[in-house]
Amino acid sequence: MHRLYALPVLVAVLLGVTLPEDGPVPMPKPEPAPQATQSAPVPASKPAGDEVGTPSSDVSETRNAAPAKQPTGDAEKTAEKPAITAPDADEVALAHCEAELRKLGAVFEREEPLRGENGCGIEAPYRLDQIIRNVALSPSSQMRCETALALAQWTDTVVVPAAEALPEKITLTGISHGSTYICRRRNNSATGKMSQHAIGNAVDVMSFEFKGHDPIPVSPRAGDGTVEEAFQRAVRGGACLHFTTVLGPGTNASHADHLHLDVIKRRGGYRLCE
Numbered sequence: 001m002h003r004l005y006a007l008p009v010l011v012a013v014l015l016g017v018t019l020p021e022d023g024p025v026p027m028p029k030p031e032p033a034p035q036a037t038q039s040a041p042v043p044a045s046k047p048a049g050d051e052v053g054t055p056s057s058d059v060s061e062t063r064n065a066a067p068a069k070q071p072t073g074d075a076e077k078t079a080e081k082p083a084i085t086a087p088d089a090d091e092v093a094l095a096h097c098e099a100e101l102r103k104l105g106a107v108f109e110r111e112e113p114l115r116g117e118n119g120c121g122i123e124a125p126y127r128l129d130q131i132i133r134n135v136a137l138s139p140s141s142q143m144r145c146e147t148a149l150a151l152a153q154w155t156d157t158v159v160v161p162a163a164e165a166l167p168e169k170i171t172l173t174g175i176s177h178g179s180t181y182i183c184r185r186r187n188n189s190a191t192g193k194m195s196q197h198a199i200g201n202a203v204d205v206m207s208f209e210f211k212g213h214d215p216i217p218v219s220p221r222a223g224d225g226t227v228e229e230a231f232q233r234a235v236r237g238g239a240c241l242h243f244t245t246v247l248g249p250g251t252n253a254s255h256a257d258h259l260h261l262d263v264i265k266r267r268g269g270y271r272l273c274e
């Protein structure tokens, strides 16, 4: 009798303890405060036309990122709580990621951790020189392994076949980008949320290069009726299979000349592809 009475209570207690909260997606565990605030090297190349100018228009890029702190203007004097933090390096996942990259013929190098202010940084940055065999990334750049793998898989399964489907059956030789890792807020704004670029999750694709054919830059092409428009639509549509955010021409003015691709994790695996 006592047992029967206690059972529902026990179940309720257990449920109360174990039911997940219906809250926002937990962000990656913050790392312990860095001992010394080392400035992360910031890539010399400034992204061309990267989300500049319209802070409110790019809300989607980091929709579920933790709120950012107000900028201090002099970040070195305050130990700001990171707005977002670089995911911890998971060696098992990284080994798997590296193996997948090798299979695709990527040329890459793991580098020392990058740590910047306001949560910027990458625990395990990878310098990617060649995305897949015979397809270079220019300039070579740093990102998380997961980002590199998404880029490699998209290139292999979407971009290369799309190029081969063009009437000239052209061969893809490279993809050029405007930025990958860079410690900044969205749209290069002085305030607001940090960009997915700040944790190595994003790449801005500017142009596709081919053997014996002019490059096809990303540009507003809707309604052109050209084969370049068809190519751009195909690779952009296919990008949503590999990335969780795809923005580009038509999203807003700041994305008129590139595809912003990132691997942010959202609740329920939601993808934002425009």
Ligand SMILES: [Zn+2]
Pocket: 050, 051, 197, 202, 203, 204, 259, 260, 261
């Ligand atoms: Zn971007």
